Amino acid sequence: xxxxxxxxxxxxxxxxxxxxxxxxxxxxxxxxxxxxxxxxxxxxxxxxxxxxxxxxxxxxxxxxxxxxxxxxxxxxxxxxxxxxxxxxxxxxxxxxxxxxxxxxxxxxxxxxxxxxxxxxxxxxxxxxxxxxxxxxxxxxxxxxxxxxxxxxxxxxxxxxxxxxxxxxxxxxxxxxxxxxxxxxxxxxxxxxxxxxxxxxxxxxxxxxxxxxxxxxxxxxxxxxxxxxxxxxxxxxxxxxxxxxxxxxxxxxxxxxxxxxxxxxxxxxx
Numbered sequence: 001x002x003x004x005x006x007x008x009x010x011x012x013x014x015x016x017x018x019x020x021x022x023x024x025x026x027x028x029x030x031x032x033x034x035x036x037x038x039x040x041x042x043x044x045x046x047x048x049x050x051x052x053x054x055x056x057x058x059x060x061x062x063x064x065x066x067x068x069x070x071x072x073x074x075x076x077x078x079x080x081x082x083x084x085x086x087x088x089x090x091x092x093x094x095x096x097x098x099x100x101x102x103x104x105x106x107x108x109x110x111x112x113x114x115x116x117x118x119x120x121x122x123x124x125x126x127x128x129x130x131x132x133x134x135x136x137x138x139x140x141x142x143x144x145x146x147x148x149x150x151x152x153x154x155x156x157x158x159x160x161x162x163x164x165x166x167x168x169x170x171x172x173x174x175x176x177x178x179x180x181x182x183x184x185x186x187x188x189x190x191x192x193x194x195x196x197x198x199x200x201x202x203x204x205x206x207x208x209x210x211x212x213x214x215x216x217x218x219x220x221x222x223x224x225x226x227x228x229x230x231x232x233x234x235x236x237x238x239x240x241x242x243x244x245x246x247x248x249x250x251x252x253x254x255x256x257x258x259x260x261x262x263x264x265x266x267x268x269x
């Protein structure tokens with residue numbers, strides 16, 4: 001077999017690339033990257049491993065790399081969604097070499113979709129908070145997030161929540177801040193999954209007797225349409241014949257005790 005034919009056969013048996021010597025030029029590696037259907041792949045990253053030379057394919061899948069000298073080159077081709085291609089190419093001392101790289105697409109793995117029925121989440125227990133947070137509807141802050149915020153005032157715990165503003169309040173002996181909806185909106189609040197408890201014979205908000213450090217979790221629904229079904233009856237103002245509102249659910253330590261601890265011992269200034 002003539003030498004030229006023998007050399008051509010040797011190049012054709014290379015499984016991962018088809019190489020053929022191209023005259024002219026100096027130490028140049030040129031090539032094209034395609035998929036299994038021979039369609040050109042754009043923006044594939046081509047790296048000459050040990051030399052650190054890099055190129056990116058154009059819209060036709062082509063690239064070129066220049067070297068100072070010939071020799072063996074470890075070629076790496078990468079593209080998101082395709083298996084990494086590894087090959088060894090010999091670049092001539094004079095001239096250029098052409099390589100055709102065919103990439104293999106990786107199998108597509110779809111993430112599992114979990115659908116949570118919020119109607120099944122517990123209405124009066126903190127486990128319901130976790131269940132509703134997993135549904136992805138609403139805004140949630142747990143005990144760790146609240147501690148990291150180091151809130152001094154009630155409104156500090158809701159900083160950054162959409163549709164809310166800070167409102168000054170004057171508690172006995174000190175200035176405070178609570179939250180209010182932006183103009184033209186209304187907001188309702190419940191505590192541990194229910195309306196405020198009757199404190200000392202009056203309907204008084206628990207935030208008058210607890211401090212921010214007593215709150216272990218908050219869930220907030222800016223729009224009535226996002227309010228969980230079990231709480232929608234609370235998200236109206238006035239309660240009868242009124243308009244639908246957003247809702248805040250505070251989860252407190254010991255909120256089931258009546259009267260609350262701070263009313264028994266007096267509120268600290």
